[in-house]
Amino acid sequence: MMFKKNNVVYICGGNEIASATAVRLHNSGFEIVCVVNENENNLRYHLCIGDAIFQGQKILENVTAATIDESLWGITEGEDRPSKIHQALQYLLKDRKIAVIPQADLAFAMDALPPDVIVNFYSENYSPITIDDAHLVIGAFPLHQPGTNCHIAVETRETYHIGRYYTPNCHIPEAINDPFFKQPFDWCKSPIGGVWVSLKNIGDMVHYNEAIGRVDSIEIRSPFDGQIWGLTHSGKIIEARAAVAQIFQHTPSDAFRYFGYREQAISGGVLEALLHFAMD
Incomplete structure (x- = not known):
């Protein structure tokens, strides 16, 4: 056509x-x-x-x-x-x-x-x-x-x-495990479900065991050092084991602002x- x-x-x-x-x-x-x-x-x-x-x-x-x-x-x-x-x-x-x-x-x-x-x-x-x-x-x-x-x-x-x-x-x-691509991100997941409230912003640096946000009254802490490239919206209801943050464990960059x-x-x-x- x-x-x-x-x-x-x-x-x-x-x-x-x-x-x-x-x-x-x-x-x-x-x-x-x-x-x-x-x-x-x-x-x-x-x-x-x-x-x-x-x-x-x-x-x-x-x-x-x-x-x-x-x-x-x-x-x-x-x-x-x-x-x-x-x-x-x-x-x-x-x-x-x-x-x-x-x-x-x-x-x-x-x-x-x-x-x-x-x-x-x-x-x-x-x-x-x-x-x-x-x-x-x-x-x-x-x-x-x-x-x-x-x-x-x-x-x-x-x-x-x-x-x-x-x-x-x-x-x-x-489908093979291509050596050409290595995922540069890690994810922080919440062990519990509930209402998510962010304590950080996209682009912020975060340290190991630092609180990224809360689910109800429980703090969710980062398992990594790095830069936050993705984050669940505050107020969103999440399920247990849902990813709440995407963390870049390399040199901080402003590339998070752009399509990759x-x-x-x-x-x-x-x-x-x-x-x-x-x-x-």
Whole structure:
């Protein structure tokens, strides 16, 4: 199928990978609607469009992502919910913003403004998306298998092939323990569930056994020395053994403010797959 500029792309996901993809496709001329599951625990929320669900908007690399403000209902003419969502989405997209909706509104939004392309970063447990929901459905391998629940799948594992896209019946490289990538992060996990309250900020230094936050009245202490690159939002209810902080155990850096190689590789693979198969 032939695509024209400003085709509507739905991106299911609110984490940093989905957000980097949204920004890249937006900057390439596509109109983007991000569908966010409010239960996501995005530690690097400073880089996550999903944060807009709670803040109303999020600005990433000079691109604004915004939710449908209830005040917008006053300027719409439709009487039913799909009509109102359609006009509110168009209002945001014409303003060159990324539109952000909660997953609860996905069916209404797809009826109101059908997507030409869907990029799905959620597992089946999080998202109802199927291969038949758009002309082109791009998934995240290995969560999604090309030809089964998506047309194309982009490699998301940190291997030598990260960012490569796979088609049905193509050769998919065997998963091996690549020596090319060594995860530079460690995670602090809470042994108990409850309401999380942060005592630190993203970018702060933390020392071994220093309190990072509290779950209810219990302090959660860091098992490492390092720099905090990710942190659970204060006020979020977490489960026992959930990660509450991402810690970088190397030389402190301001690189935590930016999308990394993984986000760049995967978002680039999505854009390449979209452009290649859009022209078929």
